[in-house]
Amino acid sequence: MKAWLAAIARQDNQAFRALYDATSSKLFGFALRILIKRELAEEVLQESFVSVWNNAASYQAGLAAPMTWMTTIVRNKAFDLLRRVDATVEIDADTFDKDVMDALQSTDPTPIEALQISADSKALARCFARLEGLHRQAIALAFYHDLSHSEVAEQMKLPIGTVKTWVRRGLERLRLCLTKLEQA
Numbered sequence: 001m002k003a004w005l006a007a008i009a010r011q012d013n014q015a016f017r018a019l020y021d022a023t024s025s026k027l028f029g030f031a032l033r034i035l036i037k038r039e040l041a042e043e044v045l046q047e048s049f050v051s052v053w054n055n056a057a058s059y060q061a062g063l064a065a066p067m068t069w070m071t072t073i074v075r076n077k078a079f080d081l082l083r084r085v086d087a088t089v090e091i092d093a094d095t096f097d098k099d100v101m102d103a104l105q106s107t108d109p110t111p112i113e114a115l116q117i118s119a120d121s122k123a124l125a126r127c128f129a130r131l132e133g134l135h136r137q138a139i140a141l142a143f144y145h146d147l148s149h150s151e152v153a154e155q156m157k158l159p160i161g162t163v164k165t166w167v168r169r170g171l172e173r174l175r176l177c178l179t180k181l182e183q184a
Contacts, residue, residue, distance in 0.1 A: 001066035009057035016053060023067065024049070027074050034078040034145070044081055048074045079146050127177035135170040138163050 001022070007015030024045065031041040031048075051073050059069055128136060134156070141152045149167065153160040 002061050005056045005059045005066055030071055031074050031078050044077045047077050123178055123181045127174050131170050135166045138166045139170045142167055
């Protein structure tokens with residue numbers, strides 16, 4: 001992929017096509033997990049590849065792997081779109097929790113695996129799965145969807161104080177769980 005990015009920096013259309021063919025489905029899946037709606041994910045994927053084309057010369061291999069660099073572009077474009085359209089994040093707690101956990105723990109190739117999840121990330125997924133469902137959802141909304149405590153409270157239709165308590169307690173439980181796993 002590094003060679004393709006170098007060629008794209010020189011405006012090589014064939015290298016761009018090869019990179020697109022090799023990565024677009026994984027990046028689309030990643031965008032879809034953030035945005036939920038297919039049409040929004042398609043828009044973000046297109047904007048992201050335009051950005052890759054325009055910024056390939058600025059890619060620095062020493063800072064990130066190519067897939068990590070492109071996934072960061074997709075993530076940033078997705079969050080920008082959510083802010084721009086002021087989209088409401090529609091989340092069914094049971095489905096969302098299952099999807100997040102499946103994505104983190106799946107043995108199938110996923111966009112997240114393309115980012116080469118470290119042992120720490122897998123430990124975090126195990127600890128995250130141990131949290132109570134609503135606490136897990138509050139933390140996921142705050143960190144995966146980059147929502148403020150007040151936005152999380154609005155989404156979950158709960159008082160902001162409850163959300164803050166759940167996030168704080170959940171993060172403390174994650175810290176304790178990770179500490180135990182490190183010592184084991």
